[in-house]
Amino acid sequence: MNVSEQLLQILISTGVKNVHGVTGDALNFFVKAIENSDEVEWRAFKHEGNASFAAFGESETTGNLAVCAGTVGPGALHLINGLYNAKKERTPVIAITGQIPRALQGTNYFQEVDLKKVYDDVCEYQAIIKTPEEAPQIIQRAIKIALNNRTVCRIELPADVAEMEAENQEFVYPLMKSEAILTPSNLQIENAVELINKAKKIAILAGHGCREAREEVLALSKKLKAPITHTLKAADIFDHDAENVVGLTGLIGNPSGYQGIIQCDLLIMLATDFPYIQFLPHETDTIQVDIRPENIGNRTSVKLGIHGDVKNFVERLLPKIEEKTDSKFLDILTANFAAYRKDKLAEASPERDIEPLHPQIFARYINDHASNDAIFTIETGTSAIWAAKHISFHTQRRIIGSFNHGSMAVGLPSAMGAQFAFPNREVWCISGDGAFNMAMQDFITAVRYNLPVKILILNNSQLSFVKLEMEQVGLTPAMDALHQDNVNYADYARLCGGEGVRVEKAADIEKAIVMAKNSKKPFIIDAVVNSGELSLPPHIGMKQILGFGTSKAKEVLQVISGDKNQWENLKKELKTYFD
Incomplete structure (x- = not known):
């Protein structure tokens, strides 16, 4: 047994079923150990950042330890964002990172990065393996801390140590997960x-x-x-x-x-x-x-x-x-609250059939048709607004996202992690176009593993939440910076081997939701929606009133001066407001 096989054995003993990552030289012995095992699967992602978000999605929905992996320097760095999300959501995740051989460390060798410094803030503990003798003790320490403190820990596996004969197997023992209850006086x-x-x-x-x-x-x-x-x-x-x-x-x-x-x-x-x-x-x-x-x-x-x-x-x-x-x-x-919900239902009526469409209608029909134990991954941005206002997460439904870290691109990969963990449950991803564009390469991975995730993309060709943030502080929206050049996402889904439908008319929304629900493949609903939809907080202070007022006055002035982008922006807002 080599050190990589010993590491895998310890992970399996804690109930780990999947390792999400991108392999490379320093991880090759570890990946080979997985290939030879019947108890755990290597989930090959296109990007390590998506792999770490997938590990978060698996852990957040199961409550168990999840694992992601990236090789030396560059690959290990890509894991960081998803791991920060797991840390701030208090989700137990282990990151396994490769490292260059010990004899070359400190020489500015190819792909060398001081990962200890980089990971100091995200990890509560880092098990940096220097010798086979210490490996089992510090590996298990990392796992115990991650599980019991609901946090992120890292295990560093140098390329030369990975293939060495394992030592001190007698130190490998069943790991404890605390069931203690903290009682007030x-x-x-x-x-x-x-x-x-x-x-x-x-x-x-x-x-x-x-x-x-x-x-x-x-x-x-x-x-x-x-x-x-x-x-x-x-x-x-x-x-x-x-x-x-x-x-x-x-x-x-x-x-x-x-x-x-x-x-x-x-x-x-x-x-x-x-x-x-x-x-x-x-x-x-x-x-x-x-x-x-x-x-x-x-x-x-x-x-x-x-x-x-x-x-x-x-x-x-x-x-x-x-x-x-x-x-x-x-x-x-x-x-x-009952009156508010009635108003929200009216806002999401399919009779409000302006084009581009109101995003609320899609959320309403997902609420109507999703199963009572569906898992929802909610992106950061306006997609979270429509989900929160128009979907009731009742019965055994679950909602996960980047609620504390606030990162884009959490939706698709965390949905995949949840679907790996629960292959027989419906998993819905509610995403904006900007967030999906960041992670869309791993839709191919969803197809590879036949994960029937249902992805609603609110396609308004704009970073809409950022637009609201600009207006709140009195800025006119920077339309070029906010603009998204999007593909036809339904065509993209089919090109990758999945299924999809593009929806541009209100009469087609419910049919699209039902198609996604019944699909056995990864499915994209390309929802062409209006970028002018506004959603305001429940209480607006004078600062926000002045900010929006200043922003709108500036926008009108830009329109008068001939700014066509601002004119289109204002027209969309007025259209949604008066419909």
Whole structure:
């Protein structure tokens, strides 16, 4: 057994089924070990960045360790972005990187990169193998840290060590995954009870850390008559159809979600480090519960911080608190949320058949037809807006994306990683054209492995979210920089060996969604949509009002001066607004 085979044996013992990557000289012995194994598959990607996003998608949907790999210098560097995403989403991923032979390190050899320095920020631990003797201990240390801290670690395998005889096999043992529960003190529970019993209008802001405590949080909401506002990442825990849920707050939130946490007199923040401080109250009494103490008080002032497991906290709290009888605050917000959802349904009506099309209609029909256990990967940008507003992630549906790192090009590869992990579940990718263009080479990989991912590309030939950002700060959109020259994505899908359809008329949208759902191949819906569609946050401050006003005034002046691009931009916005 060589060191590469020993490494693979340890990974298999932890349940690893796939290694996503691009091979090369330093990884050749490791890849050969995989080829000779019946328990793990090498998933050959076109680009290492897509491989690392695929590992994220696999790990985020399974909760287990996932692995990506890239060879020396250049290949290892390409892994970085997807790994940063895994780090910020708190997803356990191991990156295996090759390295030049030890005797040549430090000589500025061909493809040499000091990967330790490069990876210092993204990795909590790096197992840099120098000898076969140390390999099993530091490999297992990296895996234990990645699993138990839900983070990213790296294993560096020099080309010469990869083929050496393995040593110290007696140090290879079953690895432990912690099942410990962090319990708050009795005093903290009593302090929370006192604050809750005194409060009149209580609201809950629930984050992704509530995944294992959904029923308990719903019971708490019911007893306290407290509306539940949630983060985007928690949209598949506290979905649109769940009792007492009033939606999202933040940049892509809705009014009732925003009002819930702004108008309460006691805010209970559960397992969230919600980053947008302008959407949080800063003088309201706040209880914040989090398993990571560094999050408590990180975004707003906190009256009572509780370091502990959310499920344990709520279970112990429920029998001690008084049941509230006044539901007026809750009733107003749930009624407002119901009215908001009705408005969103009207916005997504196929009768709004202007061309280019409204993107909301596509999201509405995906919501109608996707299975109850579908996995959705959501791109960064306006595609996230339409998904959040028009898709309810109910039942066993899951939503994943780059919600903390905010990277483009997460959608397609993470959908592939999820589909590798769950071959029998529907996987939908909701993507903008700009993001898909970054990752589209690995659609060929989806075809190679016959992954039936369903990809909706909102094709408006523009980086629309960046346009909104420009307008918000008072700039006129830089139309040349924002423009995307796109291919016919349906033709591209067929050229690669998949299936696809281009949709330009509202009457064809539902048929396209059904075709994608029923397809057994990777499928692209090329949705030709309007770039003038606007979506505003639930609360707009004076700074944003002035920014948009200034931007629009400048755009009008440019139109008057003969700028044809700005005229087309304004026409599209007016067309969507008045339809």
